Amino acid sequence: MKKVIIALDGHSSCGKSTTAKRVAAQLGYAFIDTGAMYRAVSLYFHQQKINSSDTAEVEKALSQIHIRFVFNQQRGASDVYLNDLNVEEEIRKMYISQMVAQVSAIPAVRKAMVAQQQQMAKHRGVVMDGRDIGTQVFPDAEVKVFMTADTVIRAERRQKELLEKNELVDLEEIIENLKQRDLIDSTRSEGPLVQAKDAVLMDTSFMTLEEQVNFVLDLHQKAL
Ligand code: C5P
16 A cells, blocks of 8 residues: 655644654554654753754754654554653753753754754655654645644643643743744744745644544555
8 A cells, every 4th residue: 555644733732742652553653743853852962961053962962862752552543752762751841842942953953863863764654743744844745735723722631731740830831932943943044944835734733633633544545
C-alpha cells in the first residue's frame, strides 16, 4: 500500500499531537511529535545553563544532545529520551513551555532538529506534528493540515492536561504563555509558523477528537 507523509502544523495546544497519535495508530504509521524534540533541547539548555546567545556554546550543546522516541507499552505511546534518560514527564512542565519558543527560534537549533526529522521520516508512512512540517521539513508532504482553535478553549484544554499531571496552573498564565509562544513562533526568521499554501485549515474549537481524526483520515484517503 502507498504510504505518505501527513504534516499537522498549527498553533500551540489545539490538539495536534492527540490527533496525530490517533491518526497514526489507525493507519499503522509512525507518529513523530516534533514539539517534544524542541522541548528536550530546552530541558538540556536549562540543565546545562547554556547561554542561548553564544553560538559556539549552542553548537557544542547540540552536538551532545541525542533524542530518541521509545514506545511505552503501558501508555500506548512513545516517550522522549534525552541522552538515554526518559524525560517525557519533565518536558511537559510549565517551566519548559515558558522557555521552549525562545530556544526553538535559534537557527542552529532548528537546523539540527529539521535534519533529524527529515531522517526519521525517510521511508514515509509518518504523521508528524509541529509548526514548520509542511513548510520546511516536508514541503512535499502529501497531506498538510493547519490546525487552530480559540485561545481560551486551547488554554482550558491545556490546563486540564496539566492538572491530570498534578500541575495546577492559573488559566491566565496559560493564555499568556500560548499567546507568547504563538507570537514568537510566527515571527521568527527561520521556519516560522505559517499556513502552507497547500495546507487545509482545521479549526478545532468545537470539534470532537473523533471529528478531527476523521477530517485528517479523509484527506489521507484522497491523497492515495
Ligand atoms: O507542540 P508543542 O507545543 O509541544 O511545541 C513546543 C514548542 O516547540 C512550540 O511552542 C514551538 O516553539 C516549538 N516547535 C517548533 N517547531 C516545531 C515544533 C515545535 O518551533 N516543528
